[in-house]
């Protein structure tokens with residue numbers, strides 16, 4: 001982030017609009033990435049299967065089974081792997097996403113906008129990891145007591161309810177996409193007992 005911001009030269013005021021616009025774009029990428037490949041099992045013949053199957057497996061089959069609405073918090077640091085991406089994957093995903101899209105933005109809008117866009121991608125990802133990590137700490141921990149954390153955590157806890165996870169609260173950070181597309185659930189996990197058809201994790205006893 002610091003390296004990107006240091007490259008900016010005499011930016012005019014409207015170039016700074018890149019930051020809020022990139023924020024909205026990344027929020028929608030987070031929303032559709034989570035609502036799509038992370039929760040939708042790819043069809044057997046999908047050509048992109050080798051790319052998306054690990055995403056679905058890591059999220060729906062691993063993260064959602066590891067943390068249930070009634071057991072959201074890490075027990076110790078050995079549980080961190082169920083939330084944080086391994087450093088190699090972080091580097092790989094950031095490089096394959098930031099480099100081509102940053103080059104495209106630079107080509108269309110110029111270098112200042114390109115560097116601001118890249119800085120926002122890194123900031124957004126860092127914020128995503130910090131918030132998601134905080135939701136899975138104990139409520140009485142210093143991270144769990146941060147301002148606005150209770151509300152964001154409640155929304156993510158509802159998403160960890162197997163009867164809601166296929167249908168609601170796909171934004172992990174700020175619920176802009178959920179608000180826009182009508183999938184924001186503001187109740188508490190466990191308030192609803194019926195299981196929507198979209199739910200992907202089968203719970204035969206509920």
Ligand SMILES: [Zn+2]
Nearest residue numbers: 063067132156
């Ligand atoms: Zn989670």
Ligand SMILES: [Zn+2]
Nearest residue numbers: 039059159165
């Ligand atoms: Zn999910």
